[in-house]
Amino acid sequence: RKEVEQDPGPFNVPEGATVAFNCTYSNSASQSFFWYRQDCRKEPKLLMSVYSSGNEDGRFTAQLNRASQYISLLIRDSKLSDSATYLCVVNNNNAGNMLTFGGGTRLMVKP
Amino acid sequence: DAGVTQSPTHLIKTRGQHVTLRCSPISGHKSVSWYQQVLGQGPQFIFQYYEKEERGRGNFPDRFSARQFPNYSSELNVNALLLGDSALYLCASSVFGRDETQYFGPGTRLLVL
Numbered sequence: 001r002k003e004v005e006q007d008p009g010p011f012n013v014p015e016g017a018t019v020a021f022n023c024t025y026s027n028s029a030s031q032s033f034f035w036y037r038q039d040c041r042k043e044p045k046l047l048m049s050v051y052s053s054g055n056e057d058g059r060f061t062a063q064l065n066r067a068s069q070y071i072s073l074l075i076r077d078s079k080l081s082d083s084a085t086y087l088c089v090v091n092n093n094n095a096g097n098m099l100t101f102g103g104g105t106r107l108m109v110k111p
Numbered sequence: 112d113a114g115v116t117q118s119p120t121h122l123i124k125t126r127g128q129h130v131t132l133r134c135s136p137i138s139g140h141k142s143v144s145w146y147q148q149v150l151g152q153g154p155q156f157i158f159q160y161y162e163k164e165e166r167g168r169g170n171f172p173d174r175f176s177a178r179q180f181p182n183y184s185s186e187l188n189v190n191a192l193l194l195g196d197s198a199l200y201l202c203a204s205s206v207f208g209r210d211e212t213q214y215f216g217p218g219t220r221l222l223v224l
Contacts, residue, residue: 004153042217043201043215043216043217044215046212046213087154097142097159097167097205097211098144098159099144099146099203099213100156101146101153101155102153103153104152104153
C-alpha cells in the first residue's frame with residue numbers, strides 16, 4: 001500500500017465548475033500536510049498547507065481529518081489556468097523534512 | 112531574489128556511466144533535499160542534508176550518494192546508471208530542514224539510454 005494515495009484522474013471539468021480532490025495517508029505519525037501544484041514538465045509549487053481546522057485561500061479550500069487520515073482540496077469557480085497535477089504531500093516531521101508525495105491528480109479545465 | 116537553481120537542465124547518459132547533478136539553494140537556506148520523479152508518478156525522497164550533514168535517506172541503492180558544501184550547495188551523484196534512473200531529479204531547499212515549506216528548483220531531466 002502506498003503511503004499517500006490519490007485518484008490519478010484525469011478530472012475533466014468545465015470552466016466555473018467546483019471540483020474536489022481527496023487523498024489518504026497511512027502514517028498516523030505524519031504531522032504536516034500540503035497540497036502542491038505541478039504544471040507539465042515543471043517543478044512542484046506549494047499551493048497551500050493543510051490544517052485540522054481547515055483553511056481557505058481564495059477559491060481553494062483544504063481540509064484535514066486526522067482520525068480518518070484523509071485530506072481534501074476543493075477548487076471553486078475553476079479557471080483554465082487551474083489545469084495541472086495536484087500533489088498531496090505529507091511530512092513526518094520526526095524524520096526531518098522528508099516529504100512523501102502522492103502520485104498526483106490531474107485536472108483539466110475546459111472552456 | 113533567486114530561487115533554487117539546478118544544473119544541468121537536461122542530460123543524456125548511457126547505461127553504466129555516472130552522473131553528477133548540482134543544486135544551489137535559496138540564499139539563507141541551509142537545508143537541501145533531493146527527490147526523484149519518474150514520469151507519471153509523484154516525487155520520491157532520496158536525501159536530505161542540513162549544515163553539511165546527512166539528515167535523511169530514502170529507499171535508494173548505494174549507487175546514489177550526495178554531499179553538501181560549506182556554501183550549502185549540493186551535489187547528487189549516481190553511479191552505474193540504469194535505464195530506470197531516467198527521471199526528473201528535483202532539489203528542494205528550506206531554512207532549517209525541519210517542519211518547513213520546501214521550495215523546489217526546476218529540476219534536471221536525466222535520460223539514460
